[in-house]
Amino acid sequence: MKQLLALFILVIALSNSNAQSKLTKMAFVSFYSELEDVTAENYSGTSELNSETGSLIFSFAIQSFKFENALMQKHFNEKDVMNSKEFPRAKFVGKITNNVEVNYTLDGEYKVNVKGSMTIKGSTNSIETKAIIKVEKGKIYANATFNLDRFLYGVTGNDGSISQILNLTVKAVYE
């Protein structure tokens, strides 16, 4: 009887923990370089938000970044820039530090602080930014805009055509 009760509690706990984790395989990230007015967009990210713990993870395929200019796209992937052949994905692992202020069961917009680590091209650095969590009709919308110093990740390249500080926008819809 005790074993049955323990199994029952385990099943409830597991189903509950799954309900807190929401996954999307269509997260968006773009970056903008002011120097040459260049934007690249990626709509193929995988992201998970755990509303219980505030844990937030994003993974993006580097070769899914699309540029309007073909030459720039090729240059972006090259060894001395993103080296996407050797490092095909970038990842952010972090947490909403004021997650207790978000009511995921109540429609509304919540200003949150996100802290974590970003790994690009094998280099990991800490990132801290503000973001917006919007809860609407059972869906959770995450939106953040922040600056990233590409030199910290060894993304140098051999020309000065792209700004050192890139402006990133990240969006995800969790259902």
Add this chain to the structure above:
Amino acid sequence: MNNLKYPALVAFCVTLLVLGIGLNMYFEPHRDVKTAPVFDEFDVDDFTSEFLDDPKAAQEKYLSDDGDSKIVEISGTISDIDTNLKGEIVIELRGEKKEAGARFNLMDDQKETVTKLKVGDKTKITGVVSAGAQFDKDLNIYLDAILEQSYF
């Protein structure tokens, strides 16, 4: 005077040529994926397994330094049909193995074909390899392979 005209004309022509080549390179169009050769055809399980078993070898085989990676045709069962934040249709194919599948971002002109398909149908999709399948320890899931500029 004639002695000066000739070098000036040559310099002008060379400048024009260099400028032309430079502009041509800068405004070079993206690769036409539909007319480019297909590297190989796979079952979705075989394709994802190649990346899961030996990621380095698979990256070397399918990914290109400049991002114009290999174009492959993958067959499998449709497990998801969705629309991304840009409005592009995304199809996920899976095989017998449950851990990882392949996700295809379809070209805009493929929308009509998609209307004839549903989850559970077997199909073949061709696309550019962007990333292979891999296990992510933080997400604790297998990430699907991603293929861009896909078509039936």
